[in-house]
Amino acid sequence: MQEKKAKDRTVLYVSIVIAALFVLVSMFFTEATNAVFNQLFALITTNFGWLYLLAVGLFIVFAIGLVISPYGKIKLGKDDDKPEFTNFQWFSMLFGGGMGIGLVFWSVSEPIMHFLSPPMGEGGTQSAMELAMRVSFFHWGLHPWVIFAIGGLGLAYFQFRKDLPFLISSAFYPLIGERIHGPIGKTIDIIAVFATIFGVATSLGLGSTQIATGLEYIWGIESTPITVSIIIAIITVIFTLATVSGLHKAMQAAANLKIWLSIAFMVFIFVFGGSVFILNNFTNTLGSYIQNLVGQTFWMGNVEWLNGWTIFYWAWWIAWAPFVGQFVARVSKGRSIREFILAVSLLPAGFSLIWIAIYGGAAFNLNTISNGFIEAAVGADYTTALFALLQQLPLYGITSILAIVLIVVCFVGAANSATYVLAMLTSGGDMDPDKKLRGGWGIAQGLITIMLILVGGTSALKALQTASIVAAFPYMLIMIVMCFSILKALKADYSESQLLKKSNEFKDVGSAQKAID
Template identity: 75%
Template sequence: MSNPKGSTQNRSVMYISSAIIVLFVIFGMFLPKEMGKVANASFAFLTTDFGWLYLLAVAFFTVFVYGIAFSRFGLIKLGKEGDKPEFTNFQWFSMLFGGGMGIGLVFWSVAEPMMHYLTPPMSEAGTPEAMRTAMRIMFFHWGIHPWVIFAIGGLALAYFQFRKDLPFLVSSAFYPLIGDRIYGPIGKAIDILAVFATVFGVATSLGLGSNQIATGLQYIWGIPATPTTVSIVIAVMTLLFTLATISGLHKAMQIAADIKIWLSIGFMVFIFLFGGTVLILNNFTDTLGAYLQNFVGQTFWMGNIEWLNGWTVFYWAWWIAWAPFVGQFVARVSKGRSIREFVLAVTLLPSGFSMVWLSIYGSAAFNLDKLSNGAIQEAVKTDYTTALFAMLQQLPLYSITAPLAILLIVACFVGAANSATYVLAMLTSNGDMDPGKKLRSFWGVIQGAFTIILILVGGGTAALAVLQTVSIVAAFPFMLIMIAMCFSIYKALVQEKPLG
């Protein structure tokens, strides 16, 4: 199963994917209105005619990944039979907690439940029932389903790399179906689609983070949050990250990761203590029960198509676009684990952390909104990117917590950019698990330029809609790739010798 054409594939995947993305950036620079029209037309077609497919695909992924975990295949090791886990359970669990979603959780944890409360998909707005529905929907969007998607991507990468010695590439997962053709045009096309999905998915996250930084600067210090300001934020962050990558300043990246972890914990504890402790605990208990009770029904629910296209379909597409990105991370730290260990840890531990996070932020937002006579609601109606700062304004020490919130978002931004450029470099260097600095720098610049173009095309808050649109469009072909990937994984597993 060795790759006889590694260097050729390396160059061709990098050249083709980067050339098309550069052309996309140029198209957006000189014909922004036309690009917006194409993106919107594609979005309308996919959500109107294929929104159901996103829902069914994620339902299939859920059944598949747990079916594999609890079958006899669950005992198969992600590695050779003699391989031991590289990390202790505590280290492994800690890394899984920090594996993804940083910017998204910070951005949406206050804004999303408040938006569902104001315009619920299935109940009267502004009622206690609307609040319960809003929290349940948050658990649904950020709970088990996204991590099921990541688990499939990670399982494919880990199994075929560590057990079958194939390149650390998405195309390797298709060896049972197409054999050595993974080294030819078909395999290259698969890896190029993985690059596109990663670029569009991460651009959405960077767009969210940069918008929140810009609106935070406006909310705190009155600096106008124009598309130009957002673009400057992205450019500065990209420059800093790229310089750090070229200079090999790994300590700077580690400092950013440490800041992210400690600030995240600090904010959770602070909001839990001052945002209404009893209400937070009550809401967590009630929402967890409602989430589990409605798990199957919510998975297939299509009672409000327009709402679904803007929320659930967007989220499923976003998570699918992140599958090569987060899957690569969880795969790399899971060598030596059994498939059952891997699936249960990857799907349950991070989703459990997300639910605790969302309960604290969302419940505190509802509590403080009531105490402030609707101040947070009004902020969300005006500009939902300011939701976090509107909530912090109702808590003690706002002059300290608001700048720290900016710092947390910056740390999440840097961490996402660092990981994304690493993964893109790996995908375009034949799966090299230690890609060169020049290639990482190249993808850092491309990611920054790409996100800036999308921001300028959309303009202001509308740019987020553009980012959501392109995420759904880019994720569609990769969703089909992931469905085929499941069958390929199964075919490989049935060829394993029975254990025991």
């Protein structure tokens, strides 16, 4: 226990020092920090963009391999462990995990932006619209959830089956053994902390910016970096107080509100946004998405476009892997590896595709009816895309306010969960970390996001995008090695189970022979 506590303090203190230094440097050397971010962004995307594509392709191959292999039968837990939740409860939580600020932010703006500036061909055409929807499906479909499944598998297997701490470093036990408790393991956990910080900061920046521009779009309140920072500060106070005061019922109510409000918006937009057009568009896009899945995964035809879109997304998902991986791992004890990978990869991905199909399809349909109103709004400020869409539908006075409520509850839910994960990662894998530690990380997340917004100025989202890619790069390398570590553990586990099975068979044969004799 003493060794564990020492380890806990080391990871926590190093993470705090680095986070504090980052905030101070951002405050006092704003231009220099921005310049460094831009240089790192150019270095990574120019020289290693291909590695992001190959790595995510490897994760998909690895996941498919586990599903079809005998290893898929191995449980995330002991052999006699039963699932903690019913199938319905489990599926509901996985669906809930598929909804967040990013999906609300990009579901209208991204398809329209690809339509106007496609990665190939001429913009503004029918083929550009079809390509835009396919690319949006690609960014929000199978790939991100396979990344989360791999991250969650490393946590769930070694925690529930091998009784190791609920830490990223535990997934490397087959490769480095007890050194997971030493400097190597601590370094892995610290990298996971910073990947989480910047991944969440990107989402919080997107969400707060959308709230600010929504307020300007609806009521004329000017959206500035200061306005965005104030919004972040207010919501940080809300979720931090909820975290430290133990308002679990309030947070559960917010989660339920997010789910039901999301479903209500989907139904409303589907009904009034052109249901037949949406269904036709969805069917066509789904077929095109499946048909081009492999080629799109490794496509490097427009490097500049890839840097701003696909590589950013892959880095963002990788940065979120410790966070979402922890969530899906925690609710999946007692499931087989095959069940886990299929459910985590396909269920939330399917929900995301339906979401994009409804919002994106309605955007294109209403854009045509309104003679280009939505594309003009996106061209002027893509953060207002959702409100431009709702403006073309009935009850705009009500739905615009509810849209801001939806963004806020997504914001609060993600930030609250992230504080929990950060506290867990810096407390030796304690699955019920101290409330003060959770509160401290809540404040730190808010400060870091505010600093990134202020550093970026009018290019705040670019600064967040850059920070996310930079922070995710080392964690991507960790995830690649994690795949080999998991495979080594599963191979040994399966061989041991086969030997035990044969031993039991011999015992049964021996018992039968004695009975005959």
